[in-house]
Amino acid sequence: MLITYEETVKMINEGKVLHIAADDSLLSKLPRGKWIGGTTPYFISEEGGVQTGDRLFVTEIDYASDVRIANYGKYNIFQIVEECYDNGLTLLIMPYGSDTAIRYSKEAPEVEELLMHPVAGWISGFDLEKGGEAKVYDGTTGEAFTNRAVVMYIELPEGKNAAVNMINIFTDNKSDPVIKFHDKELEVRTCKVDGVEMNFQEYIEKNGIDTRMPLVADYNGAYINTSIKGVENGVVSLYAPVFRNIEYRFAVYTDDYVGKFRESIAEAGTRYPVFSCNCILNYLYGELSGKDILPYTGPVTFGEVAYQLLNQTLVYIEILG
Amino acid sequence: MEADVQEKLEKILKGELKYTSSNLAFNMLITKQKKMIKADPGSKEACMKELESFLAKYPVVAKVDLANIAML
Numbered sequence: 001m002l003i004t005y006e007e008t009v010k011m012i013n014e015g016k017v018l019h020i021a022a023d024d025s026l027l028s029k030l031p032r033g034k035w036i037g038g039t040t041p042y043f044i045s046e047e048g049g050v051q052t053g054d055r056l057f058v059t060e061i062d063y064a065s066d067v068r069i070a071n072y073g074k075y076n077i078f079q080i081v082e083e084c085y086d087n088g089l090t091l092l093i094m095p096y097g098s099d100t101a102i103r104y105s106k107e108a109p110e111v112e113e114l115l116m117h118p119v120a121g122w123i124s125g126f127d128l129e130k131g132g133e134a135k136v137y138d139g140t141t142g143e144a145f146t147n148r149a150v151v152m153y154i155e156l157p158e159g160k161n162a163a164v165n166m167i168n169i170f171t172d173n174k175s176d177p178v179i180k181f182h183d184k185e186l187e188v189r190t191c192k193v194d195g196v197e198m199n200f201q202e203y204i205e206k207n208g209i210d211t212r213m214p215l216v217a218d219y220n221g222a223y224i225n226t227s228i229k230g231v232e233n234g235v236v237s238l239y240a241p242v243f244r245n246i247e248y249r250f251a252v253y254t255d256d257y258v259g260k261f262r263e264s265i266a267e268a269g270t271r272y273p274v275f276s277c278n279c280i281l282n283y284l285y286g287e288l289s290g291k292d293i294l295p296y297t298g299p300v301t302f303g304e305v306a307y308q309l310l311n312q313t314l315v316y317i318e319i320l321g
Numbered sequence: 322m323e324a325d326v327q328e329k330l331e332k333i334l335k336g337e338l339k340y341t342s343s344n345l346a347f348n349m350l351i352t353k354q355k356k357m358i359k360a361d362p363g364s365k366e367a368c369m370k371e372l373e374s375f376l377a378k379y380p381v382v383a384k385v386d387l388a389n390i391a392m393l
Binding site for chain 1: 346
């Protein structure tokens with residue numbers, strides 16, 4: 001829920017376990033307590049998409065049997081696999097552009113055991129018009145980080161399991177050409193299209209591809225997006241890396257973003273998310289400002305984590321059982 | 322795990338049966354294991370064990386998948 005600074009302070013002082021997303025000017029003056037936070041001024045509230053530097057999006061973690069908070073850098077980020085609760089949920093926030101987020105985005109898909117422990121989270125950001133620095137906060141110490149991840153390990157009571165899932169409005173057309181890349185690239189020059197090596201920028205331009213549409217890869221029926229950041233001087237930069245041996249296609253074009261969201265939400269059935277976050281590109285391209293997509297409220301982010309880094313996706317967590 | 326479900330899981334990994342879960346992690350795991358088996362066919366048993374461990378570790382989440390796979 002989107003609440004005032006005073007209401008947030010009250011919840012912290014009452015000892016509540018909280019996940020907080022807000023503008024840095026608010027996060028930086030919060031008292032210490034059992035919370036983690038990340039910077040963003042964009043949110044999807046109950047009333048719809050909103051940009052504000054005056055309120056905080058606060059999610060209470062009231063379903064945990066125990067909680068631990070930690071922070072990690074580039075070299076030890078994958079300790080999360082060893083340090084998590086056996087039956088729990090790992091909530092992760094990393095600053096946009098940080099070495100830690102970049103390493104996580106490149107290595108996570110290959111980390112042993114990662115899929116055995118529910119991990120969800122987001123990439124913190126800033127006001128796109130004003131610019132700024134993405135930060136994360138460890139509320140137990142009040143420390144802010146621009147190059148480290150903060151993690152909340154949430155233990156669940158026996159008989160409960162966490163399920164991390166996503167809503168992705170994009171899909172592919174299996175008759176479109178298959179695009180393959182070299183491994184773990186964030187800046188792409190060449191690719192193979194149906195087995196033929198070519199310059200990726202030339203391929204995009206020649207085929208008049210709308211780069212607001214992401215690349216999609218079919219993971220056993222679940223589509224994982226990789227969004228295009230820019231196309232310039234023979235280089236296509238991406239918001240998440242592409243991987244070797246994965247078949248990509250450009251997503252089928254849609255000009256009814258909000259309609260697609262509503263359709264996908266209906267397809268997902270009745271859900272009771274305890275947390276959700278949605279991509280800044282969905283917010284912008286889908287013109288979600290003022291439009292609600294209930295029951296999925298939460299921060300609007302510079303990347304989403306559902307085990308691995310995702311783009312242009314709504315990620316949510318449910319506690320089942 | 323029942324032998325019938327185990328047999329169907331093996332077929333899913335070999336690509337002989339098509340199954341999409343409503344559980345993201347399970348879909349990602351199937352994709353990862355299929356890739357591993359393609360690269361090293363000898364890893365099939367280890368991959369099967371990992372799938373079984375996943376389903377055993379999260380019984381609440383796995384209940385739906387096990388029921389759906391049994392009906393394939």
